[in-house]
Amino acid sequence: MNDLQEYRERAVIVGIDWPGAPWPVESSLEELSRLIDTVGAEVVASTTQKLDAPNARTFVGSGKAAEITELCHAHAADMVIFDDELTPSQQSNLEKIVGRDIKVFDRTALILDIFALHATTREGRLQVRLAQNQYLYPRLRGMWAHLASNRMGGGVGSRFGEGESQLEVDRRMVRKRISSIKRELAHLDQIRAVQREGRYKSSTFKVALAGYTNAGKSSLINTLTGSDVLSYDKLFATLDATTRKLRLPEGREITITDTIGFIKKLPTTLIESFKSTLDEINGADLILHVIDCSSEEVSFQIQTVEDVLGQIGAERIERLTVFNKVDLIESPDRIEHLRKSNPTALFVSAHTGEGIDELVERIAQVAASHGNYCDVVIPYSRGDLVALAHKRCHIVLEAHEEAGTHLRLFAPDDCAHYFREFE
Ligand SMILES: Nc1nc2c(ncn2[C@@H]2O[C@H](COP(=O)(O)OP(=O)(O)OP(=O)(O)O)[C@@H](O)[C@H]2O)c(=O)[nH]1
Ligand SMILES: [Mg+2]
Structure with missing residues (x-):
């Protein structure tokens, strides 16, 4: 048992140096190593190649594929992991070249594995x-061909007819599975929507934490609310959204939600599958963008998070930038530098509590400006006000009535007066 636990699978990792990539290949590979560490495997060798475009057959060039094979054999590797997504046929071609039952897969498959390991709630597990299954679907052909040549003995060609029908069966099965999972998720999403609706009606101010994985979001929610959300030094510790109450100094109660972390090259299937968890961010009045300021990669991480927030349509929500882990920064120059490029940002430490009072103060300020509740009917001649509402306000209800557009909204202080006369 112990032997089994202690054996760590051995991985060779492969990164591509794309011209004009937003981050250096080394840093992307370093992160891939951390992902591999998270699943309990270890990196035994790594290699990179400069490419303008992937090779259609083997992703890397044939010389590099031969070098990868040698590395695997020299280091007794169990798997090769590519930092970029492979097509199903590239994956199976590479497996044939590398041989010896060495698995070949990519960052996406690895992230899916981590998610599968870390999902705890029913909804989280369904989303994973x-x-x-969406990742598997286009890969079914490759998988069957692999089985046909390795296990069944016969050549792929000789069993082609049989294989096609098997493939059809497999495809149908996966399609059925996908739609049944979607149905179940839609049902859970309805329940969640009702809860969310409840929170909207009570006009509770909602804060959501967003940020790169491992930035300290869960630690921060724990420090802010005295709760004990799981936090540890692994990537994607949190998969499910957790909402806690936070009492502001003036006594007002608001909610704060911890969410899943983001990462570079986050698979799009994951973003789609985790829609309802990500909706927690989308439904917030204020997003705290939590950043690990001790990371070497601050600007790439900020960019990644901004990109994902854009992808889920959350860029319109008010944002506070929070640099966490200031306790790890020794040089005051670095803080000064970050402060200059992010003048409105806050600097905190979830561990020491530094800056937390100021953060609560700022949240309270934003919450106060969201307190201007207006229930108005805006005549159709004033489309400009409806546009303003969409741009600046938090809209709870919108209905088209005879007299005009009926809106219930929370307006910031500086534009609440535009709506007052239509109450
Ligand atoms: N030194 C220091 N470490 C911190 C601080 N905040 C969090 N950490 C550590 O950073 C690691 C990640 O913290 P989490 O709170 O799990 O981060 P997260 O953003 O929730 O991460 P995921 O849920 O995995 O996306 C843990 O080891 C924390 O102990 C801080 O202010 N200072
Ligand atoms: Mg977390």
Whole structure:
């Protein structure tokens, strides 16, 4: 048992140096190593190649593929992991070249595995299964060909007719599975929507934490609310959204939600599958963008998070930038530098509590400006006000009535007066 636990699978990792990539290949590979560490495997060798475009057959060039094979054999590797997504046929071609039952897969498959390991709630597990099945679907052909040549003995060609029908059966099965998972998720989403609706009606101010994985979001929610959300030094510790109450100094109660972390090259199937968890961010009045300021990669991480927030349509929500882990920064120059490029940002430490009072103060300020509740009917001649509402306000209800557009909204202080006369 112990032997089994202690054996760590050995991985060779492969990164591509794309011209004009937003981050250096080394840093992307370093992160891939951390992902591999998270699943309990270890990196035994790594290699990179400069490419303008992937090779259609083997992703890397044939010389590099031969070098990868040698590395695997020299280091007794169990798997090769590519930092970029492979097509199903590239994956199976590479497996044939590398041989010796060495698995070949990519960052996406690895992230899906981590998600599968870390999902705890029913919804989380369903979301992961949806993403896994969507990833699997186009790969079924490759998988069957692999089985046909390795296990069944016969050549792929000789069993082609039989294989096609098997493939059809497999495809139908996965399609059925995908739609049944989607149905179940839609049902859970309805329940969640009702809860969310409840929170809207009570006009509770909602804060959501967003940020790169491992930035300290869960630690921060724990420090802010005295709760004990799981936090540890692994990537994607949190998969499910957790909402806690936070009492502001003036006594007002608001909610704060911890969410899943983001990462570079986050698979799009995951973003789609985790829609309802990500909706927690989308439904917030304020997003705290939590950043690990001790990371070497601050600007890439900020960019990644901004990109994902854009992808889920959350860029319109008010944002506070929070640099966490200031306790790890020794040089005051670095803080000064970050402060200059982010003048409105806050600097905190979830561990020491530094800056937390100021953060609560700022949240309270934003919450106060969201307190201007207006229930108005805006005549159709004033489309400009409806546009303003969409741009600046938090809209709870919108209905088209005879007299005009009926809106219930929370307006910031500086534009609440535009709506007052239509109450
Ligand atoms: N030194 C220091 N470490 C911190 C601080 N905040 C969090 N950490 C550590 O950073 C690691 C990640 O913290 P989490 O709170 O799990 O981060 P997260 O953003 O929730 O990460 P995921 O849920 O995995 O996306 C843990 O080891 C924390 O102990 C801080 O202010 N200072
Ligand atoms: Mg977390």
